Amino acid sequence: MAAPIYLYSGPEIGSRNEQVESIKNSLIKKFGDVDNYLLYASDSKIEDIIAKLQTESLFVPATCVVLREAELVKKKEEIELLSSWLKGAKDSAVLILVTDEISVDSKLDKLVPKENKQIFWAMDESRLASWLQGYFRKNGYAIEADAVDSILELTENNTEALRGECNRFFLCFPKDHTITESDVEQILAHNREESAFTLFDAMANPNESPSSRLEESLSILQKILLTKNNSPVMILAGLASCFRRLELWHSIHAGGAYLDEFTLKTKGFSSKTARNQYSRAARVWSFGQCAAVLASISGTDSEIRSSGQSLQETQLSMLLYEIIMKNGGRCAKYEAV
Template sequence: MSASRKSGKKPGVYLLLGPENGQKQEFIDQLTKKIASESGEKPEEYRYYPFKLEFLDVVSTLRNTSLFAAHRIVFLNQVHDVKNKTDCEILSEYCKRPVSDATLIMLSDLYQIDKRLDSVVPKEQKRVFWELFENQKQSWISNYFRSAGITITAEAVDLLLEHVENNTQELKQVCERLALFLKDEKTISEDLVEDLVYHSREENVFTLFDRIAQGSFSSSLEILQNLRHSGATDPSQLLGGLLWQFRRLLTVRRMIDARYSLDDAYRKLKIRGKKNQRVYAVACDVYTAGQLERIFTLFSEYETQLRSNSGNMQDIYLKLFLYDVVLKKGTTAIIATPDY
């Protein structure tokens, strides 16, 4: 235990809301550095998710002094899922009287949580990290590469934004990969972005959608397993990424049925890149509008199952989701609980 520990009143509870996880992480990093500076050593960190969580254990972690650090930071993720009356009461009572040597940081990608929790966090300790506007994200990408002495075309920026989650944390990770992928070139083109998304060795939600679009269950399952083993993708985020692409696919399919051309659909939806366009063209041959509409109903059902389960059960439900989409084309009416 450090002999340089310092005392001092620190805000004990923070509520950080909104989908802009890049700026949110910057705030957390600054707060962690400040706590480390004031306490004289790096704080211990604990991370919790609401599913099957004993909230008395969270409060115990916060209230019990550690033998190994002067300060503890407890992260409670997906706090919007905390809705049980007893759980809310336990948390809110702690928030009213937090200890001085621990910090509780409640996190959500949404903009609102249960009022019983929101009301007990002081206004000055709440932050909402709003999603950037489209022009702000475009400027962010251009400025990132400009600072590295790299030029990126406007078309490449637009294509990149099609394949990235709407936050600067994800943007930074993809831009870093793209800069490494660039090698000796100094200009990033639309083709280069497409090569990174579809031809790099790293699997992602877009390569998964590519295999689903082809109607290949075995390839889809293989990519899903690789993604889950890597631990790089949250199940709910994975489903959200697929939902966005299926929503666009359904619009394309309906336009084709209404006698519009594929080029008309691509222009309307701003689907760029030859490879990307081929994915949607192939998918229109594999799935009908009716099948896509049925698949749409599955997303909310499976999202509920993913949020209500964890670990191996989430993997099982993701595999069932692929089965229902790729092989059954959305004909499964009700999700049966797996008998494992």
């Protein structure tokens, strides 16, 4: 029998979460009830996690601990504690290691049986488009190809985010309705929840002063951080995706080149909303400044992963200051706005 430890990694959050839920459901089916815990490696000690796994309840026969940020578990003593626990672990106590990264520390990886590991790779645009069409069809709706393109441009490209956004259409339209690009504009572009992509849009408004853009962006950041299942790593990944697309926008328009609608579609700018957004953003940051911004995002990502949750909000706020006020230049010391 495989050890009761699992490792699910990779950026495709939706499929990854479904697999985690399937493990929980199998425990319920086997034992009848389960105590579920969601913990973060940056906030939790391994000895406390093991204590939860080893504590037996008179009323709940099984325990499942989901440990996110598993890439932070690296210390020799932490891995030795987990190894010792596994030697006597019961199948009623399960530990699920989760990370947005592709891999974890090699010593930790070795503790997990091969059959209990899976990497959930990000889907490319064609697979996401097929997933979207299938999801709408399964729920009784059709969707036009242009509408699919618009949703992909307005939403983080993982099935968890897409599922949440698509469910809003089911509340607004009757079954058998065909979702159009106009519907997407109405439901998502004007009424969507705050995300890394709405944050980028606020940061890239050339009609506002830098200080006004910073104020609005910090407000949006606060809203994102208060939402359920927010992840600073995913915020950074979303911003990086936007600035990489802005680099592409600059490169295909180099020298003032005119591009027809077909060419823009082939480059990934299908909807008018996306074209307007990146046209505005190109007036705020040059191609060279995009490279500096991406370097700042990468630096902040490394800082957040190494320092844990306690400073995340401050580090993200400082990043927004660097992008908006300094066009990607790093702050060597505190600077008043």
